[in-house]
């Protein structure tokens with residue numbers, strides 16, 4: 156929280172303020188890249204600048220005079236108006252906007268009238284914190300971060316991954332559709348957002364929809380919108396869909412492999428003709444949209460099994476990038492770990508380090524859940540460790556816990572392989588169960604069991 160000191164305007168300051176024409180002040184507000192969102196004492200929207208269209212696909216004129224709590228209900232967390240109103244302080248919050256899954260930093264400032272009564276709250280919000288920079292803040296001149304190269308925004312130096320980044324850099328400058336393939340957690344959504352941020356559409360909305368999570372009917376009305384009276388229970392005024400809201404920008408269709416054949420046909424129409432028909436209407440509407448789609452499914456097999464349309468595949472496939480799994484990017488594991496560790500340290504105001512042995516474990520592990528699993532593991536190590544230097548013991552416990560849920564995830568986790576490899580490596584070097592036990596943070600009897608299981612029994 157930031158303490159607010161009441162600003163008392165000097166006569167000179169008031170004169171200077173009065174000298175600025177109203178039109179100029181309005182132009183400044185309207186052209187601010189940062190969102191400016193003002194609520195009155197009852198939480199009604201008094202003013203919102205056009206940045207809200209870029210961030211949420213909502214138009215200022217559609218929200219003004221409406222109750223902000225109702226607008227944001229279920230879409231936005233946390234709702235900080237009530238707290239700001241009573242706090243007499245500016246409150247900085249990290250919010251999540253569920254429709255796009257974006258994190259948005261808001262500074263909420265309460266404003267008081269001459270009688271010292273709460274008059275309104277001004278929120279200024281900033282997304283895109285990655286380019287403003289959380290990870291590099293300590294070492295980089297903030298001016299330099301404004302013009303980051305594509306490869307600098309995304310963490311990764313591995314050769315295989317760099318080839319993807321080279322392609323992505325070119326693709327982001329073009330306006331073609333893009334298909335991103337890769338295992339779960341390899342960063343498909345993260346890359347999609349970055350491609351948009353680096354494209355000429357970056358000042359227009361980026362809206363994401365998860366095709367797997369939504370039933371057909373809802374998918375259609377969310378994406379295409381509907382006309383008044385389109386179906387029972389529909390809003391009497393109708394609804395503008397994501398496509399229209401994202402006009403000029405990018406739609407990200409996550410998990411496209413899970414889309415039904417019926418919806419695939421509708422998406423194909425959007426791709427081919429840049430048009431769609433709202434639910435309950437017979438009039439096509441035209442949009443200018445770039446589509447980025449992603450899936451962890453094998454679409455070629457899905458086509459063979461008649462679960463995915465080949466014409467849609469080829470349409471989406473104008474540009475295709477296959478993100479490598481983290482086990483093929485072992486040289487990036489430390490880089491990513493350091494990045495996540497710095498992020499958590501900053502967020503939690505801690506100064507944790509990872510021991511060398513823990514980092515070695517991280518490098519040898521397969522990370523079947525890819526970057527998402529690595530990020531979660533780093534967070535878990537940071538939270539659970541009481542020490543400043545986090546050692547590998549916690550990680551081995553983490554692997555044991557993962558092993559417990561192995562049956563649930565079937566062969567997603569390759570813990571067994573990891574243990575086997577580690578024991579083999581240590582045994583060929585030390586040939587001593589005592590040293591292996593010490594190195595792995597296990598009792599000597601457990602180390603003996605592992606040696607028997609993976610080495611002795613395998614030799615016979």
Ligand SMILES: Nc1ncnc2c1ncn2[C@@H]1O[C@H](COP(=O)(O)OP(=O)(O)OP(=O)(O)O)[C@@H](O)[C@H]1O
Nearest residue numbers: 309310338339340341342343344345346451526527
């Ligand atoms: N290169 C990267 N640098 C930093 N963080 C990354 C990078 N790639 C991915 N991440 C982070 O890893 C996590 C998983 O990424 P993301 O959700 O994009 O994966 P995904 O492939 O879309 O997963 P799924 O297929 O399950 O939807 C996210 O928290 C994301 O911010």
